[in-house]
Amino acid sequence: MNNPPKLDDVDRRILRELSRDGRISNAKLAERVGLSPTPCWNRVRALEEAGVIERYAALLDQKALGFPDTVLIEVTLDRHDDDMLHRFGEALAELPEVLEAHLLTGEYDYLIKVAVAGTEGYEEFLRHKLYKLPGLRHSRSTFVLRTLKRAPSVQP
Numbered sequence: 001m002n003n004p005p006k007l008d009d010v011d012r013r014i015l016r017e018l019s020r021d022g023r024i025s026n027a028k029l030a031e032r033v034g035l036s037p038t039p040c041w042n043r044v045r046a047l048e049e050a051g052v053i054e055r056y057a058a059l060l061d062q063k064a065l066g067f068p069d070t071v072l073i074e075v076t077l078d079r080h081d082d083d084m085l086h087r088f089g090e091a092l093a094e095l096p097e098v099l100e101a102h103l104l105t106g107e108y109d110y111l112i113k114v115a116v117a118g119t120e121g122y123e124e125f126l127r128h129k130l131y132k133l134p135g136l137r138h139s140r141s142t143f144v145l146r147t148l149k150r151a152p153s154v155q156p
Helices: 009-020 026-033 037-049 082-093 118-128
Strands: 069-077 098-103 110-116 136-143
Touching: 009 026, 009 037, 026 037, 069 082, 069 118, 082 098, 082 110, 110 118, 118 136
Parallel strands: none
Antiparallel strands: 069 110, 069 136, 098 110
16 A cells, blocks of 8 residues: 655645535636646646545535435345455445445444435335345444535545
8 A cells, every 4th residue: 555645735725625616727726725827737636646636526415316315224244255245345336326335344244325215215225226235134224314514535
């Protein structure tokens, strides 16, 4: 594993601005972080090449898309061999309702964050998608009442 690049204060300011608005123009970004446009552009490119900036994306409003509810699902698998973990993980990644999926230590094997349309949408997801995945032994679910913080990445 490579060591993370050393970031100075200017790099951190650039990253904070880009995390707030990934579509900001280079000229505006340079102005906000106190650089001229060319050095700012060079720093952004260096951060991209170093993998600090992984990609740019639009954050979509799941409620506006018809999936107002979020459910956290803890999953236990039948087996824990490499083949089962791989098959389950790949099948899970194909489900469009799955926002996040984490392989865990502890009592459950996975924690899955899912967007659904109410209890009917949740039942549909469970019966016709999650329960059809290979190796699933047990699941436990919790509906999110309110999201207090949502960040696409850590702030530098």
